Amino acid sequence: MLVTALAEQHFERLADIAEAAAGEQGDAWETFEATIWRSATAAAGDIAWCEIMGGHPRAVQAAALGQQRLGDAMARLIARAQEAGAMREDA
Numbered sequence: 001m002l003v004t005a006l007a008e009q010h011f012e013r014l015a016d017i018a019e020a021a022a023g024e025q026g027d028a029w030e031t032f033e034a035t036i037w038r039s040a041t042a043a044a045g046d047i048a049w050c051e052i053m054g055g056h057p058r059a060v061q062a063a064a065l066g067q068q069r070l071g072d073a074m075a076r077l078i079a080r081a082q083e084a085g086a087m088r089e090d091a
Contacts, residue, residue, distance in 0.1 A: 003059040011066025018073035029086035032077045
């Protein structure tokens with residue numbers, strides 16, 4: 001289904017952004033913050049994604065691999081920011 005493919009592509013793109021950031025050196029908070037901005041910019045500019053989110057929740061659920069990659073990379077970024085003392089432990 002085209003809608004599912006678009007959802008998969010969206011999460012894969014966000015996962016690519018987060019994984020690239022997780023490999024960056026530098027200030028942990030600035031890296032995390034930049035990742036959020038890059039991801040938000042990518043999502044805001046994707047009109048198809050907005051339509052999918054609003055009308056096809058099952059397609060979003062079907063994009064599990066990209067979601068897993070994204071979650072894993074973000075967990076690494078969060079852990080690094082917490083270890084640096086830049087993010088609360090309960091975040």
